[in-house]
Amino acid sequence: MKKPIVIAAAILSSSSAQSFAQNSVTLYGVLDDSIQYAHNAGGKSNQIAMVSGQLSGSRWGLKGVEDLGGGLQAVFRLENGFDPNTGKLGQGGRMFGRQAYVGLSKDTFGTVTLGRQYDALFDLVFPAQGNYFLEYFAAPGDVDIGDGTVRQNNAIKWASPDWSGFRVNLTYSLGNVAGAVGSGQSYSGAMSYTTSSWVVAAGYIHIDNGNPTISTRGATSSDSIFESPVNSAYSTAKAIDITRVAANYTVGPVTFGGYYSFSEYLADAASTFSGSERYNNGSIFALWQVSPPFQLELGYDYMKSAGDSSATYHTINLAADCSLSKRTDIYGIASYGHAAGQNGLGPAQAVISDTAVAPGNASQELLIVGIRHRF
Structure with a gap:
């Protein structure tokens, strides 16, 4: 009598293990905190502050997959951003401000997801950029959203399968404005090709900043990109168009590369500036x-703005990272930025990448030491 019982138990155990492998929910997260010294911050000479998210935004999240049969899977992700120094929610106080989506996935057609998500350029172009590895190797003020500070609400995304290293992503975000389908919408597309040594990628995003005759200017499906003095004079732009291309090459222990972006902030009668403002960044x-x-990573960024106003920005960065284990690392960053010209509000200010430290000055230096733990 014991033999059938043992066999039945083995079958149930095998079925349970298979079910667990095909249907799972994972809790994960990152805690990233640092001490930052800034020379020239907020119009003052010096500042020492605790700053979270210098390499990776602090977060916790849930992601899951359910097998629906025939190779089809349901997928979801809920990701919360927060500041460990204050306990406050990030991304404007949203509960799941980093990501929140649900969708379907299959090897033959890729993945379709609905919800709050990153644009296509973040998925495919960002991994070829220098700031993918450590940090602060992107445009001043993140005017080309090259550092992933912006997400899209109401987004529909298709991510292709991997076709022998070639991938495509497309997104469309609804403005949700009655009577004006295009008001507040955003859309993006990107492609990349990856080999054992090369990563090459390119993408484009359009962000409509809201039709003021139907809703309000700034009512858009995209997060705000006007978070620094570099481009805050253009928050009344009718729309923003951004193109980015990037590549890197790995030989032995060294990876080198770069990216170029062209960003254009378009004006209309409701804008407080005329013409358009353009940023060329390398x-x-x-x-x-x-x-x-x-x-170790060393990088240089040059950006030139033209159109409504004109400014030149130079940034040089050196970053080091040391892994203490598979989950914990310590890091250090040294950065210098300089600006000249006009930013639309007055004299240009030297903002380093997407740091939240506005200098109130034409130059700025940052020294950062931090620790990051993943779980």
């Missing part, structure tokens, strides 16, 4: 894997 970097736990 960034180059070299990453050296000195040893398995230790890496």
